[in-house]
Structures are given as C-alpha cells and as structure tokens.
Amino acid sequence: MKNSAREFIVNKSNLLESRFKPLHVPTEAALQDGQVVLQVERFAFTSNNVTYAAFGTAMHYWNFFPTDEGWGNIPVWGFGDVLASKAEGVQVGERFYGYYPMATHLTVQATRVSPAGFVDGAEHRQAMHGLYNHYVRTSTDPGYTKESEDVQVLLRPLFITSFMIDDFLDDNQFFGAQTVLISSASSKTAYGLAFMLSLRKDKSCKIVGLTSPGNLEFVRNMSIYDEVISYEQVAELATDHAVVYVDMAGNGQLRSQLHHHFNDNMKYSCAVGGTHWEELSGASNLPGAKPTLFFAPAQIKKRMTDWGPNGVQSRLAEAWQAFMQPVMSAEKPWMHIIHGQGEAAVRQVYDDMLGGAARPDQGNVLTLLGAG
Structure with a gap:
C-alpha cells in the first residue's frame, strides 16, 4: 500500500x-x-x-x-x-x-x-x-517561515555545530594556533564553520580547507577559505607553525598523516563528522594533541551558563541570518x-x-x- x-x-x-x-x-x-x-x-x-x-x-x-x-x-x-x-x-x-x-x-x-x-x-x-x-x-x-523549511531541516542542526565549534575555538584562544585545517571542506558543517571563522574581525587564524580534487572548484568559489587544497597535497603544508585540525571526514589515514606531518605543532585535533565512514579508525599514539570528539551540546551548555539561554539563541539567530545570504544567494547559491x-x-x-x-x-x- x-x-x-x-x-x-x-x-x-x-x-x-x-x-x-x-x-x-x-x-x-x-x-x-x-x-x-x-x-x-x-x-x-x-x-x-x-x-x-x-x-x-x-x-x-x-x-x-x-x-x-x-x-x-x-x-x-x-x-x-x-x-x-x-x-x-x-x-x-x-x-x-x-x-x-x-x-x-x-x-x-x-x-x-x-x-x-x-x-x-x-x-x-x-x-x-x-x-x-x-x-x-x-x-x-x-x-x-514556511518558505524556509527545506533550508531549516538541511542546515540548522549543522550550523549550530559549526557555530559552536567556532565559539569553542575562540573560547580557547585557538589553542595558540595560527591555522585551522578543516577536512571535508565541501560539507555543510565544514563550510558553516569556515563562514563563521571568516567573519572574525581579527582573522586570528588562516582557514585552510581540505577536499577531494572533484570539489576543489566548488569550495574555492565560496571564497570563505583562505586556501583550499586536495587531500593529496597535505604533505606540502608548511610545518613551522601551530595548527588546529577539525576533522569533518572521520578519515583515520588522513588524521594520522596530518598528526605525523605537524607533530607537536598539532595543538588541537577534534573529530566532528564521519563522512568517510568506512575509514573510521583509532586515534591512539599519534604525535601532537590527542584527537577528541567534539560534542556541540557540551559547548551549548557552557554558553547557556555564560550568556544565558536567550544569549545563545540571539547570537545563533544573528549568525544564521548572515549565513543564509550566501547559501541562498539568487545569483550564486551554495x-x-x-x-x-x-x-x-x-x-x-x-x-x-x-x-x-x-x-x-x-x-x-x-x-x-x-x-x-
């Protein structure tokens, strides 16, 4: 039936x-x-x-x-x-x-x-x-609004995570890093984070997106990452400065490669997503900061204490409205x-x-x- x-x-x-x-x-x-x-x-x-x-x-x-x-x-x-x-x-x-x-x-x-x-x-x-x-x-x-239902179900939960990662990194002074590396740069949570980072007036960190060769053009055209490279190019990244790695892919091989590449300059490493689900693997015994799982509700709870529940909602609503402009742009929507x-x-x-x-x-x- x-x-x-x-x-x-x-x-x-x-x-x-x-x-x-x-x-x-x-x-x-x-x-x-x-x-x-x-x-x-x-x-x-x-x-x-x-x-x-x-x-x-x-x-x-x-x-x-x-x-x-x-x-x-x-x-x-x-x-x-x-x-x-x-x-x-x-x-x-x-x-x-x-x-x-x-x-x-x-x-x-x-x-x-x-x-x-x-x-x-x-x-x-x-x-x-x-x-x-x-x-x-x-x-x-x-x-x-009735008209925005599709965008809401697609992006609102993801954007909350993007918003809270950006806030968490800022809350921790980016762990002393000068660069934020983001894998699966074409994913919605990733580019939500890159968008939030790009709004920071101080631009305290360079935003580097890592993606597959087929998505390079799409990610570069967003103009929110300072640099976009393919996964095959990560070995070419300079290692003379501190970095933070936000793992949206869940690719254990890539995580290991980045940790070994940056060694002690890997100051913070978090797993957010598992889009490369078949390559999930352990993260023990890697050089640099120990990889952790980022859990957005924990940062939300902290900020509800710091800002009050209305403070979280008002800041999130303001950021959401700004994010919607490029996402649903009439000329070049994301x-x-x-x-x-x-x-x-x-x-x-x-x-x-x-x-x-x-x-x-x-x-x-x-x-x-x-x-x-």
Missing part, C-alpha cells in the same frame, strides 16, 4: 544493508495520556546523518528510535504534523520541527508542553541530551535543494551519501509519505 506506515532501517554492523519495514501506528483510541502521533512530512538527509550511523553505537544515536534487534533507524531533522493527540496543549494539525526517525510516523510522550513546543518524555530517550528531545512548535517559532519522495528516493539518497557520491552543492529533502 502506497500510504502504509513504514520505516527505513539499516544493519548496525553493515551500513550498506538497509530495508523498509511496516510500522505500527496506534489509533487515537489506543493512545495513552500524553501521547501524540506525528506524521513525518519531510526530513533532510546529509553527511551528518551518515555520522549518526557511523557513531550510532558509540554515541547512542540508535537509542532514539528503537527497532528490530541488530538494526537501527537513523535520526533525521524534519517537520511533522500532529495526527492524533491525548496531550493537553498539543492539537491535531499543529506542525513541529525536531528529531524524527526515517519513517512515516512517530509516536511521542509529550511532556513539559509550553507555547514553544514540548519534550518527548519517552523513557528510552531520557539518557540522551535534551537538545534532541525537544519539538519546536512552528506557529510560535520566531525564526520559522546549495540547490533536491526533493525526493518514496522508498526508491530515500534508498537512492542513502546509498549515494554512504558511497560518497553526493554532490556538495545539493541538499536532499525527503519524505516517505505518498509514493511507495
């Missing part, structure tokens, strides 16, 4: 294996108090979601939307509409932005309902960071949005992203509703 409820799941131990399975959606009469059924109307799929899958077990991403034993549902950012509700303050027909499964529906336990939205209080989600459990009511979200509907489209985008075949100038917005 074309409109049957279903979900897209992947084999946790072999991400190349995926399938669709029927999904049980409770009727309104069967709902418990506080439960809400959301129909997942659209969601984005980016390299960030490959990272969720690659780190699914280590970072507990599989815990958000449990499914069959040995299989996982990759979390995505999207919009959903309320189909049924037994939660006070959540009405049928309302629209919410948040963390969804790759599925047609999601049943949540709405708690802490407010004009801004609600938190999914389902027991299996409580161990995870609260940032991922909050659903934002579009009718009261000051940054929401991103073209591609819509896909149904199982075949979802599987194709997943396989392309996993295989590294996705184009950097495209953003995929998907739905499992409608076409089978």
